[in-house]
Amino acid sequence: MSGVPVLEVRELTKHFPGRRRLLRAAPAPLRAVQGVSFAVRRGQALGIVGESGCGKSTLAKTIMRLIEPTSGQVLLDGRDTADIPRREFARRVQFVFQDPYSSLNPRKTVRQTLDAPLQHLAGLDAPARRARTAQLLDLVGLRPEFASRYPHEFSGGQRQRVGIARALATDAKVLLLDEPVSALDVSVQAQVLNLLRELQTELGLTYVFIAHDLAVVENLCDEVAVMYLGRIVEQSPAATLFAEPRHPYTHTLLSAVPTIGPGTGPRLRMAAPMDAAGPAGPAIGCAFAPRCYRATLRCQDEPPALDAALVGHPVACHHADDTDPEDHAP
Amino acid sequence: MSAATPPTAPAAPPASGPGLWRRLRRNRLAVAGLVVLVIVVTTALLAPVMPLADPAAQVRSDRLLPIGSEGHLLGTDHLGRDLLSRLIWGARTSLSVGVLATLIAALIGSLIGLVAGFAGRRVDSVLMRGIDVLMAFPYLLLAIGLVAVLGPGLINAMIAISVVNIPFFARAVRGTTISLVSAEYVDAARALAFSPTRILFREVLPNVLPVIIVTMSTTVGWMITETAGLSFLGLGAQPPTSDWGAMLGAGRDFITRAPHVMIVPGTAIFVVVISLNFLGDGLRDALDPRLK
Numbered sequence: 264m265s266g267v268p269v270l271e272v273r274e275l276t277k278h279f280p281g282r283r284r285l286l287r288a289a290p291a292p293l294r295a296v297q298g299v300s301f302a303v304r305r306g307q308a309l310g311i312v313g314e315s316g317c318g319k320s321t322l323a324k325t326i327m328r329l330i331e332p333t334s335g336q337v338l339l340d341g342r343d344t345a346d347i348p349r350r351e352f353a354r355r356v357q358f359v360f361q362d363p364y365s366s367l368n369p370r371k372t373v374r375q376t377l378d379a380p381l382q383h384l385a386g387l388d389a390p391a392r393r394a395r396t397a398q399l400l401d402l403v404g405l406r407p408e409f410a411s412r413y414p415h416e417f418s419g420g421q422r423q424r425v426g427i428a429r430a431l432a433t434d435a436k437v438l439l440l441d442e443p444v445s446a447l448d449v450s451v452q453a454q455v456l457n458l459l460r461e462l463q464t465e466l467g468l469t470y471v472f473i474a475h476d477l478a479v480v481e482n483l484c485d486e487v488a489v490m491y492l493g494r495i496v497e498q499s500p501a502a503t504l505f506a507e508p509r510h511p512y513t514h515t516l517l518s519a520v521p522t523i524g525p526g527t528g529p530r531l532r533m534a535a536p537m538d539a540a541g542p543a544g545p546a547i548g549c550a551f552a553p554r555c556y557r558a559t560l561r562c563q564d565e566p567p568a569l570d571a572a573l574v575g576h577p578v579a580c581h582h583a584d585d586t587d588p589e590d591h592a593p
Numbered sequence: 594m595s596a597a598t599p600p601t602a603p604a605a606p607p608a609s610g611p612g613l614w615r616r617l618r619r620n621r622l623a624v625a626g627l628v629v630l631v632i633v634v635t636t637a638l639l640a641p642v643m644p645l646a647d648p649a650a651q652v653r654s655d656r657l658l659p660i661g662s663e664g665h666l667l668g669t670d671h672l673g674r675d676l677l678s679r680l681i682w683g684a685r686t687s688l689s690v691g692v693l694a695t696l697i698a699a700l701i702g703s704l705i706g707l708v709a710g711f712a713g714r715r716v717d718s719v720l721m722r723g724i725d726v727l728m729a730f731p732y733l734l735l736a737i738g739l740v741a742v743l744g745p746g747l748i749n750a751m752i753a754i755s756v757v758n759i760p761f762f763a764r765a766v767r768g769t770t771i772s773l774v775s776a777e778y779v780d781a782a783r784a785l786a787f788s789p790t791r792i793l794f795r796e797v798l799p800n801v802l803p804v805i806i807v808t809m810s811t812t813v814g815w816m817i818t819e820t821a822g823l824s825f826l827g828l829g830a831q832p833p834t835s836d837w838g839a840m841l842g843a844g845r846d847f848i849t850r851a852p853h854v855m856i857v858p859g860t861a862i863f864v865v866v867i868s869l870n871f872l873g874d875g876l877r878d879a880l881d882p883r884l885k
Contacts, residue, residue, distance in 0.1 A: 327784055353786035366777035370799040380785045
């Protein structure tokens with residue numbers, strides 16, 4: 264619970280330049296990730312939530328170095344990942360993809376899929392790879408004879424288990440999970456989440472868990488960061504966030520979670536739909552102000568900083584300390 | 594994108610082995626095409642051991658004999674050469690040149706398509722503009738131009754036909770490659786720090802292979818026709834080599850007096866090309882589950 268965080272992100276920014284077209288001015292860049300910072304301690308799970316298009320996946324892929332950041336740093340055990348050789352980085356940090364149907368090569372058997380990193384990254388010989396494959400399949404709860412099957416012979420949940428096995432092949436201790444269960448059926452989601460929790464305890468894994476489903480995050484994560492248009496707007500321990508959300512956007516997200524039974528949920532705080540001023544829009548004032556039910560003139564002129572001073576955990580809102588009895592989730 | 598995108602349709606099962614044969618067998622035309630091709634190829638391969646007349650032997654007294662003449666089942670040409678013998682020996686030349694040209698075009702075209710689709714941006718632009726230049730020429734004209742530069746002959750005709758057909762492979766393969774490069778398993782391979790070459794040949798290529806095979810099976814027919822076309826114009830096979838296109842060309846002066854001299858090689862080309870096209874269509878359907 265102490266010392267250097269295993270993974271630290273400092274002011275990470277990714278802008279996608281607008282595509283230049285003949286005889287037209289280059290459009291403003293798409294600011295997918297704007298100065299995101301966070302740290303994850305060993306064995307912890309950080310959830311990153313936000314609606315579609317808020318930059319969560321870009322953030323994860325930038326941390327994995329699948330996308331080159333525009334600026335900012337990612338540190339692994341205190342070392343800048345830009346200085347870590349790619350293969351070493353790949354051995355220690357791995358990625359679990361969202362879509363289990365496209366994340367496995369349809370022309371490779373499970374054994375071939377798992378063999379590649381074992382041979383290429385771990386340099387194991389054939390008998391050792393065979394043993395390790397069996398061990399990995401057992402670890403993710405698949406039968407050993409599945410090794411010779413092709414992805415199309417599996418269900419979504421089983422495919423995702425193969426994806427997790429691939430990520431764990433070289434004993435990576437940090438996993439970036441990009442919505443690993445959102446493409447699965449609800450019943451299967453629970454099984455995969457349980458597997459992820461077991462693996463975390465068993466292997467001492469550190470997770471960065473991207474999701475748009477809050478229930479999934481509440482279930483698995485120690486800490487949660489809420490992202491809105493490329494920025495973290497609130498970050499706190501999961502229990503605090505769900506009990507006492509401070510940012511109006513967090514409220515909105517929480518109130519959008521469907522509840523069972525009449526009248527048990529909090530009053531709906533529906534945000535206005537995402538308007539034309541999307542991720543590429545002008546950046547004056549609070550980015551959430553156009554959709555916010557609490558917005559004042561100050562919000563439109565002055566961007567709020569991510570500040571822990573008001574309520575004890577980082578929130579980017581001028582009105583985080585306003586007490587509105589209806590804002591508290593039951 | 595971070596929203597719950599609906600899972601894409603289950604990916605294609607590996608298109609090989611008994612499954613492919615079972616799907617191909619359901620297409621009667623494809624099977625018929627395959628049977629005809631097997632017969633033609635076997636006959637051509639067995640040419641040296643068959644009791645055939647020398648395809649180059651000229652018997653002045655037996656010129657332009659009609660089909661069914663004694664000792665010359667398919668008759669003779671204007672120099673008294675046995676047409677059956679020339680047809681079977683010519684099959685060896687025509688088929689091997691067509692297949693070889695297809696292989697060369699497939700190899701070079703696929704490589705260009707793969708690299709262009711995978712590298713994207715500037716590399717893609719440069720390679721594809723080159724392909725566009727090739728495509729801008731009427732292709733027989735380009736082939737004739739190339740032979741004019743290289744000099745007439747079977748090998749040069751084959752090279753010309755290969756070059757002319759490179760764009761078809763490059764285009765088809767590039768399109769498929771682009772659609773595959775954004776697949777998450779390519780990202781997964783990058784996350785495992787695989788080199789771009791390894792990703793291209795071990796992850797992308799196996800998935801592009803059906804497209805290459807289908808393009809090959811549908812183009813080999815044209816290539817045989819095109820080679821025959823060059824030979825017909827006297828730019829391909831040189832005498833005394835027999836080749837279906839050259840036979841067709843030699844017969845055109847006698848089309849009214851002895852039409853069989855043209856009909857025999859013409860029918861052979863027609864039958865082989867249409868068989869190849871049926872088989873190619875069948876293969877495409879069997880390999881591509883989206884067309885089911």
